[in-house]
Amino acid sequence: MITDSVPLPIEFLPCDSQGTIVEMCGRPCQVQRLEELGIRQGCKVRMVCRGEPCLICIEGRRISLRLGDSADIFVVPTVE
Amino acid sequence: MPTATVSETSTRTVALIGNPNTGKSSLFNALCGLNARVGNYPGVTVEQKVGRLTGSKLSIDVIDLPGTYSLAARSADEAVAVNVLSGELAHQAAPEIAIVILDASNIERNFYLFSQVYELGLPVIAVLNMWDRVEAEGLTVEAEVIAKRLGVPVVCTSANKRKGIDELRRTIEQTLQSPRTKPASAQLARAQFPEAFHQEAQKLSEWLHSNGRKTSLYKVDRLLIDSDGHFQKSLCQSGLHEINTQIEQARERLRVAGCKVPMFETKARYGWIRQLIDGAVTRKETRSASSSDRIDQWLTHRWVGMLIFALIMFVVFQSIWWVAKWPMDGIQWIQGLASGGIEAFLPPGALRSLLVDGVIAGVGGVVLFVPQIAILFFFIAVLEDCGYMARAAFVMDKLMTSVGLSGKSFLPLMSSFACAVPGIMATRTIESRKDRMVTLLIAPLMSCSARIPVYVLMVSAFVPAIKYAGGWISLQGIVLMGMQSIGAIVAIPVAWLLKRFLFPGEPATFLMELHSYKWPSMVVIYQRVWERVVSFVARAGSLIFCTTILIWAACYFPGDHRLLDESVATLEQLQRTQAIAPVSLEQTQIEENQIREKQIEEKLGEVNRLRSELIETSFLGMAGHRIEPIVRPLGWDWKIGVAVIASFPAREVIIATLGTIYSLGTGEDEKSQSLQDQMQQARRPDGRPVFSLATAMSIMVFFALCAQCSATLMTIRRETNSWRWPIFSFVYMTTLAYIGAWLTYQFFESWS
Numbered sequence A: 001m002i003t004d005s006v007p008l009p010i011e012f013l014p015c016d017s018q019g020t021i022v023e024m025c026g027r028p029c030q031v032q033r034l035e036e037l038g039i040r041q042g043c044k045v046r047m048v049c050r051g052e053p054c055l056i057c058i059e060g061r062r063i064s065l066r067l068g069d070s071a072d073i074f075v076v077p078t079v080e
Numbered sequence B: 001m002p003t004a005t006v007s008e009t010s011t012r013t014v015a016l017i018g019n020p021n022t023g024k025s026s027l028f029n030a031l032c033g034l035n036a037r038v039g040n041y042p043g044v045t046v047e048q049k050v051g052r053l054t055g056s057k058l059s060i061d062v063i064d065l066p067g068t069y070s071l072a073a074r075s076a077d078e079a080v081a082v083n084v085l086s087g088e089l090a091h092q093a094a095p096e097i098a099i100v101i102l103d104a105s106n107i108e109r110n111f112y113l114f115s116q117v118y119e120l121g122l123p124v125i126a127v128l129n130m131w132d133r134v135e136a137e138g139l140t141v142e143a144e145v146i147a148k149r150l151g152v153p154v155v156c157t158s159a160n161k162r163k164g165i166d167e168l169r170r171t172i173e174q175t176l177q178s179p180r181t182k183p184a185s186a187q188l189a190r191a192q193f194p195e196a197f198h199q200e201a202q203k204l205s206e207w208l209h210s211n212g213r214k215t216s217l218y219k220v221d222r223l224l225i226d227s228d229g230h231f232q233k234s235l236c237q238s239g240l241h242e243i244n245t246q247i248e249q250a251r252e253r254l255r256v257a258g259c260k261v262p263m264f265e266t267k268a269r270y271g272w273i274r275q276l277i278d279g280a281v282t283r284k285e286t287r288s289a290s291s292s293d294r295i296d297q298w299l300t301h302r303w304v305g306m307l308i309f310a311l312i313m314f315v316v317f318q319s320i321w322w323v324a325k326w327p328m329d330g331i332q333w334i335q336g337l338a339s340g341g342i343e344a345f346l347p348p349g350a351l352r353s354l355l356v357d358g359v360i361a362g363v364g365g366v367v368l369f370v371p372q373i374a375i376l377f378f379f380i381a382v383l384e385d386c387g388y389m390a391r392a393a394f395v396m397d398k399l400m401t402s403v404g405l406s407g408k409s410f411l412p413l414m415s416s417f418a419c420a421v422p423g424i425m426a427t428r429t430i431e432s433r434k435d436r437m438v439t440l441l442i443a444p445l446m447s448c449s450a451r452i453p454v455y456v457l458m459v460s461a462f463v464p465a466i467k468y469a470g471g472w473i474s475l476q477g478i479v480l481m482g483m484q485s486i487g488a489i490v491a492i493p494v495a496w497l498l499k500r501f502l503f504p505g506e507p508a509t510f511l512m513e514l515h516s517y518k519w520p521s522m523v524v525i526y527q528r529v530w531e532r533v534v535s536f537v538a539r540a541g542s543l544i545f546c547t548t549i550l551i552w553a554a555c556y557f558p559g560d561h562r563l564l565d566e567s568v569a570t571l572e573q574l575q576r577t578q579a580i581a582p583v584s585l586e587q588t589q590i591e592e593n594q595i596r597e598k599q600i601e602e603k604l605g606e607v608n609r610l611r612s613e614l615i616e617t618s619f620l621g622m623a624g625h626r627i628e629p630i631v632r633p634l635g636w637d638w639k640i641g642v643a644v645i646a647s648f649p650a651r652e653v654i655i656a657t658l659g660t661i662y663s664l665g666t667g668e669d670e671k672s673q674s675l676q677d678q679m680q681q682a683r684r685p686d687g688r689p690v691f692s693l694a695t696a697m698s699i700m701v702f703f704a705l706c707a708q709c710s711a712t713l714m715t716i717r718r719e720t721n722s723w724r725w726p727i728f729s730f731v732y733m734t735t736l737a738y739i740g741a742w743l744t745y746q747f748f749e750s751w752s
């Protein structure tokens, strides 16, 4: 279930909680690479390990991220 | 179109392509019966590898390629895959079939690359590998439905269990023999690109054609979509500079028309994938943390993870010390037997000296270290195949950013602890060119397996065997570990300086998939260890053997050995009679024995004097005395000096050289001793021991920091395409090594 709370950058997603990606912006080629890796709008993500870099889980795949200023991923947290 | 008759005689090629870590190399090994490197992290394969398909009537070459997430190549390893697949290489035609390996447990993302490869116009086969995971994870994947919708053969395999391989083999043969058909363009994901894009692509294609570059539609797409892409660069390099403005203008027109480059591509492709797998793939929604997650809680924890990494490295380096002692003693015993046997059969002379002093004492001394190499590679193989390496890279990203690199650089550096050559090759996976250069230049500082013999020899001979913690931790083990880490520690400021002054820039972003843990496969471990042991022995038998022969010759000539050989023969004769003489109480015989003993002693003195005279006046001795002033500040005598200089092509040579020098130069009574004992007993002209703790430490530090490996320098040359960087590495590392060794010697001299 998605609440209508404001989207927050993925870094702020609490550990072990889920969210849905609502927007990705930044350098086009960086966003393109993220999408090629399966990180896309509408995907459910779970934060496995917060920090820099952080570790997220998308569809059972774990991907580590440290994007710096090159791109931002915004998520809306899922409330259970 | 190739006909069936042609196909039976000529060699056909097929290529394996897919996302990283989907099991391409495993499948390649299964298809060709080879042992390409396999590991559970992305970026194991960085260059193409060709093998012949086994069990087929046709002669078919299979090419294993590096993994890539898309055909928009960003790093050098991805560029290899794209170049081979699209026939960009001058000396190599494009393969006839593209076999796309997909991770069946992650279909959606994996079909992204498939949708691109499908547009190349080659016949394709889709392989759903990791089929065992599909069953284990409770997924359902209806392969027939996908095959029908796609219109290409789909094969399900489990490469590591060798399942489905025969079917794949049959499918390859069938596809090669059936007439080539192109998919209808409406079937491609490309059909879902916006209309404006199709028009621009058409225009650009015509423009290229009019400029004499007939370009496939797929390449035109990539030119338009990828900013500063791979093909754009190569077209530019080939002299067509106008392409840049053409592309810019086209992109501007697309922007005006409301077509967002490059986002529309991913959108169209994922749309195409959704239609393709709709209803054919279902995933059980799971919220609970998997066992991988539970392990990751600790291994990727900020501090605990770092601690665990340090602990793992500690265990690896310590075990090299603990475990290898026993097999080494065995090998040493065999070595003694062999030289004893030769001495019994051959009379003293050049041939016997070559065999005993050159081959057995030299090359044999290197082979002695096989157990250490095997243990090191065992651990590396386990860590690589269980999936830990990617976690370590994740944990180390934090540290790496502090010197301006990223976690991506960690994997090549870790690989350099085995050998710098594959480590340098592995830097291809780093997207940022600057980061890649810095990583490549510091990789040779990591303590590779060729340094282990030097450390082990020096440590076991000159570091006191003090034990702590009830014998579990020894001072020798700690010094060994210190030596193995010193290069990595020095690499930190070096990397910082390089990044600061030669390759300035922000740390690159870090984006890496961490694959699930798995039990390491025994076959993979066995193959990795075996391959390295064989190559170590082969190196000892070729490069090191040749160098040792040269060293032996330089030590043996031009001196006149007749006098020495005669004395040795007399001495051996005397010793034999002495050995069989009866132990008697009769006065005459006791006197006889005493006389003989005295004679033996005299002869022995003569032989020893002749030996050291001959070696001092040999070519090597003369050269050694010349260079002695350079190495004296480091606490070395001329013998160490020449041994170190001789080991510039390959580090292990020092063992062989010292073995030969001491075997030729030491007294007859010490001949049967190990190199270690001979070194301990070696004396300078003034009677002080040649080797002190300070000397041994300074030799080890020199080896830790010096660029003594021709193979590494050649690899740097190849990967950077210039002589500048190997020369740079050589100069900076040798300077560092000299300064480091000098400081170490001064420190230990003043301390002891």
Ligand SMILES: Nc1nc2c(ncn2[C@@H]2O[C@H](COP(=O)(O)OP(=O)(O)OP(=O)(O)O)[C@@H](O)[C@H]2O)c(=O)[nH]1
Pocket: B018, B019, B020, B021, B022, B023, B024, B025, B026, B027, B037, B038, B039, B040, B041, B042, B043, B044, B045, B046, B065, B066, B067, B068, B129, B130, B131, B132, B133, B157, B158, B159, B160, B161, B385, B518, B521
């Ligand atoms: N469960 C399972 N694991 C597999 C299968 N095939 C390969 N693996 C494992 O997956 C990991 C990756 O295998 P590789 O063959 O190195 O993969 P690759 O595609 O060549 O990887 P890169 O060269 O890095 O692109 C290894 O640990 C294999 O043992 C399979 O069918 N099932």
Ligand SMILES: [Mg+2]
Pocket: B024, B025, B026, B037, B038, B044, B045, B065, B066, B067
């Ligand atoms: Mg591979």
